[in-house]
Amino acid sequence: MDRNDTRSRAVNMATLRAVVAGYLVYLGGSVIYDLLKGRTSMSPALAWAAGLLFIAAGLGYGFYIWRRWQADSKASDDPAEK
C-alpha cells in the first residue's frame, strides 16, 4: 500500500469513529435534554447516569480517535515506513 492509501484509510477510519463518537454524545445529550424538559418516564437518576455515561464515552472515544489519528499520521510520514 502506498503512503496516500495508508493516509486515506486512516482518514476514513477516523471519520467513521468520529461519527460513532458524535452519535454517542448526541444520544446522551438527548436523554438528558428530554429529562430536563420532562418528556421521559425514566427515573431521573437513571437518565442522568445513562446520559452522562454516553457523553463521557463519546468524548473519551473522541480523544482515543485523536490519539490514533496522530499515531497513524506519524507512521505514514515516517521515512522508514515509506
Added chain:
Amino acid sequence: MMTKTKALNFVQKYTMIIALVLVTGFFAWRTNGKILMPQNITNIISQNAYVFVLATGMLLCILTGGNIDLSVGSVVCFVGTVGAVAMSKGMNMWLAVLVMLAVGLLIGSWQAFWIAYVKVPPFITTLAGMLIFRGLSNVVLQGKTLAVKNEAFVKIFGGGAKCYVPDIFAKEGVGINILCLVVGIIACALYLFFTLRNARSRKKAGLETEALYVTLVKAVVIVAVIMFFTLRLAQYKGLPMALIWVVAVVMIYTYITSKTTVGRYLYAIGGNETATRLSGIDTKRIYFFAYANMGLLAGLAGILTIARLTSAQPTYGQNYEMDAIGSCFIGGASAYGGVGTVPGVIIGALLMGVINIGMSIMGVDANWQKVVKGLVLLAAVIFDVVSKKKNS
C-alpha cells in the same frame, strides 16, 4: 477437538443470524408473541424499508475502503420534497417517480465526481451534501409539510393500510391471501433449485463443498423460515408493496456484488486499492459507481418515505445515515473495506428493526430505546478499542 472447532466456526459464521433469532425470541417472550403477529411482521418490513434500501447502497461505499455517505438522510428528504412538489403541481405519478430517481442519481453523481475524480475526502463531500440538501428542502418547503395526495403513488410505494399486492387468486370465504402463499412456495422452490445447482457446479469444478446433510439442514431451516413468514403475511393482508421493492433491491445488489465484475472490483479496492489500480482497473470509475449508486438508492428511499408518510417535511430523513451505517456494521461490513455482503447487511437492518418494534410493542419509553441503542454502540466502541489494543 474437531467438533469444538466446527461448532466455533459455525457460531462465528452465523453470529448475526443467531443474534437475530435470540433477540426475536426475547421480544416474542416479553411481548407474549405479539411481535410475531402478522401485522407486526408487516410493520417491521414497511417501517424499515428505507433502511434496507439505504444500507444496501451504503455497503457499496463501505466496501471501497470504509468510506461512508453522510448525506443520504438529506438526499432522501430533498428527493421526497421534489416528488411531493411535482405531484402537487399535477405531474403524472410515474413521471414524478422518474424525476425523483433522476434527482437522486444526479446528486449521487455530483458527489461521486468530487470524491472519485477530484479526490475530496468522502466525509467532507457528503457532509457538505448533508447540509446543502437539508437546507434546500427547507427552502422549497418553507418549513411546512406538503401532503402527498396521489393515492396510486401511495398504494404502490407506501406501507399503509391499503398498500398490499392485490390477491388475484382471492376466493370468497377464504380468509387467507393465496397469492402470498403461492409466492412463498415459488420462493422456496427457487431457493432449493439454486442451492442444489450451486452445490453441483462447485462439485463439478472440483471446488470444496459442504457435506450434503449440512446443505439439507440449512435448506430445511431456510424453507421453514420463508414459509412461516409467508403464512403469517398471508393471514393478514398479504404481501406489503414495500416488501416487493426491498426484495427487488436486495436481489439486484446481491447479484451485482457477487456475480459481476464491478462487484469484484468493489471488494478489490477495499482489499488493496494500489494493487487494484496497478492491475489496470480504473478505480476512479468504481468510486464513481459506488457514490452515484448511493444517490440513486437514496432517491428510491425518498420515494418509499414520502409514500409511507403520505407527506414531505423538511425534517424527514434525519439520522437515516446512522441507521444505514449501523446496519452495515452490525451486518458484518468491515470499517477497513472489502468485507461485507448484502444479505448480511439486511440481517443487520432486520435486527435493528426488530429491536425498535419490540421496544415499541413493550411500550418502552423512547428514551429507553436511545439507551439500548447507546449500549449497543458502546459495546461496539469497546470492542473496537480492545481489539486494536490486542492487535498492537
